[in-house]
Amino acid sequence: MTLVKNSAVEAMAEAAPQPVHEQVYHALRERVLFGDLAPGEAVTIQGLAQSLPAGMTPVREAIRRLISEGALQFLGNRRVIVPQLTLADLEQLVFVRKSIEPELTRRAVSAIEPALINRLHGLDTALDHAISRGDVPAYLAQNYRFHATLYACAGAPVLAEMADRLWLRFGPSLRVVCGRFGTQNLPDRHKDLLAALARADTEAAATAMVQDIEQGMEQIAAVLADSP
């Protein structure tokens, strides 16, 4: 464990800037997004309340919230696990992704700024490095950041939030894909996308996004097809 207990510090005037349940939520969220938790893995309140420096109530809230976002699954008998996608789930996720994310891309093109393109370039090269190193967690994190950064600039918070939720759903499965196939032949349509963004070509950008989505989702479908 790399977590350091600093409760003594917290007791001092150094007050928590964010409420505990928010911190727990973000910590858990990242674990789900970047594959620290495997599909099917159980999540217990008391376990987290002891591993993290937090009581049961904040942990409870964070878990509830993630359940309602589809990042965790409530089994009805008081048990909570990381959900295992079915092919039917995945097909619906693909449909919604292809509805929302190209639209976010289009809107981002309209509001594009040079500084944003630079940031995206930086994220993409970091992503390439992660791929060549075979660093799966870094790949997942950079890939997510690339998309999230782009969507945040679309000026459409409702759509961006929905896209975020979709990523929470297939995050754990993406991790499984990488564990199976490695990072070498993962899709990276970001080059096409960046080129289209640079010349403000709305439809080319949307098309590149569709292809990025299709490639990523097909990898997951392939894994799901033979290990249900």
Next chain:
Amino acid sequence: MTLVKNSAVEAMAEAAPQPVHEQVYHALRERVLFGDLAPGEAVTIQGLAQSLPAGMTPVREAIRRLISEGALQFLGNRRVIVPQLTLADLEQLVFVRKSIEPELTRRAVSAIEPALINRLHGLDTALDHAISRGDVPAYLAQNYRFHATLYACAGAPVLAEMADRLWLRFGPSLRVVCGRFGTQNLPDRHKDLLAALARADTEAAATAMVQDIEQGMEQIAAVLADSP
């Protein structure tokens, strides 16, 4: 020696099969959907904990869940209100509704059964009665039930759940529309929709749904345009 509880058990014969936080969640959810709570109205934990028979923790959980679904809004300074839609929010909601709900309609057509059509007919006549009575809450409830029933038969739980969330967002505003204009000239494309369903005409059903969405959303846009 654990056989103590006897008469008390009988008194609780219809004991809660569902946990309290679930009951609170559903109660609040309906209040939001059907306009018992107005946009901008404040929601307090302790207030609900006393008005409902529940403690603070279950109420807290339910509120957190509704916040994450967009049915309530967290103001950052620990205060929770029923959100007031902006025109920008509404535009994005319309986009997603028009992406998802026609698709749900198409899928429902494929899996349609006579029994379902009968149920939908029943809901629609109940809706007509509510309109002619000017019974706004009943109109809202029946309208929601009509759509929810249709979507539940599409065999696409992920999509149906997303549609449900969208309804939670514009529910309070729909109530305002009815309060302003009454129920008389509200859209009811359900007749076209039912006819298309009866003859399994997929595209006609989807088109009718798009028109139903557009009409309803335009009413909200009209109200939002002059009273923000």
Next chain:
DNA sequence: GGCGCGAGAATATGATCAAATTATCCGCTG
């Protein structure tokens, strides 16, 4: 193999602490 028993985990309560809004008061200024 079915049935009760016990361990462990989730649910729910009330108390306690902290934060924020509201109300009040005092001094200052016109």
Next chain:
DNA sequence: CAGCGGATAATTTGATCATATTCTCGCGCC
């Protein structure tokens, strides 16, 4: 002397925790 502004007190509400209760599951026993 009256009205106003800012600071402080009081109330309301949220956040967290420790604890009690209830439920589920696994294990041994009949």
